[in-house]
Amino acid sequence: MSKRKVYPEKTIKKRNIDLQDLLVEVRACRICEDVLEPNPVVRASTTAQLLIIGQAPGTRVHATGIPWNDPSGDRLRSWLQMDKDSFYDESKVAIIPMGFCYPGRGKSGDLPPRPECAAQWHARLMAQLPDVRLTLLVGSYAQSYYLGKAKQKTLTETVKHYREYLAEGFLPIPHPSPRNTLWLKKNPWFEDEVVSELRRIIETI
Numbered sequence: 001m002s003k004r005k006v007y008p009e010k011t012i013k014k015r016n017i018d019l020q021d022l023l024v025e026v027r028a029c030r031i032c033e034d035v036l037e038p039n040p041v042v043r044a045s046t047t048a049q050l051l052i053i054g055q056a057p058g059t060r061v062h063a064t065g066i067p068w069n070d071p072s073g074d075r076l077r078s079w080l081q082m083d084k085d086s087f088y089d090e091s092k093v094a095i096i097p098m099g100f101c102y103p104g105r106g107k108s109g110d111l112p113p114r115p116e117c118a119a120q121w122h123a124r125l126m127a128q129l130p131d132v133r134l135t136l137l138v139g140s141y142a143q144s145y146y147l148g149k150a151k152q153k154t155l156t157e158t159v160k161h162y163r164e165y166l167a168e169g170f171l172p173i174p175h176p177s178p179r180n181t182l183w184l185k186k187n188p189w190f191e192d193e194v195v196s197e198l199r200r201i202i203e204t205i
Contacts, residue, residue: 019046019128026121032101032114040100040117041067042125048094049131049205052076053146054138055175056099056113067095075176076138079195080202094132096125098141109179113141132169133205136198139175146170156187162194171198 027040041057052068060070068076068087077087087093099113100121122145126132137143140155147165151172152158158172165172173194174180184190 019044022124022128026100026125029100029117029120031116031120036101036104036114037062038101039065041065042096042100043067043088043090044094044096044125044129045090045092046128047091047131048129049092049133050202051094051096051129051132051135052138053135053142054095054097055141056097056110057102058110059102062102067097072175072177075178079173079176079191079198081199082202094129096122098145118145134201135170137165137170137172139173143172147172156183159190159194162197171201173198 023042023044026042029040030038032038039057039062041061054068057067058070058072061067066088067073073087077084080087082093097113097117099115099117101114101117103111103114105111135146137146140158143151143155143158147158147170150165152161155172155174159174162172171194174183174190
């Protein structure tokens with residue numbers, strides 16, 4: 001992992017203003033209002049060193065505006081060995097989902113994140129996060145978008161090859177949803193190896 005950059009105070013102040021203006025734009029986004037109820041959920045700071053890119057808000061997150069405010073978030077914080085105060089400290093942790101708003105319900109669960117969000121906002125947000133040292137790619141949507149052709153054929157294989165992506169600052173993991181409890185039981189190597197490595201990295205940043 002590269003060392004954290006040090007910026008003059010005036011530069012940091014200017015970058016914070018730029019990011020805050022951008023976050024106002026994101027939270028006011030209504031490009032999907034014809035198909036869903038907009039309530040963009042995103043957190044970021046120019047000093048964040050851990051970036052979490054998940055799927056899209058669920059119903060509880062949509063209602064509260066607090067990301068990972070559900071059982072999936074409890075499991076994710078357990079993997080990270082973070083309490084809520086640390087997890088929600090925007091100066092350290094940025095949370096940018098693939099879709100910023102709850103996408104609605106489908107036949108077998110929540111619908112996929114809307115594709116407009118990442119195309120419209122991700123590159124602009126990433127340009128304001130120069131200190132990120134680890135990007136956690138939570139689930140297949142984030143992995144497909146950020147790993148592209150380097151992604152393996154299945155999520156399981158992608159996660160198994162996690163070391164190949166660390167050089168680029170990415171760490172792919174499964175979604176911590178209770179729906180994936182069976183996957184976790186079938187793949188004990190994930191918590192034994194990948195979660196252990198994740199915790200080690202977190203300690204260094």
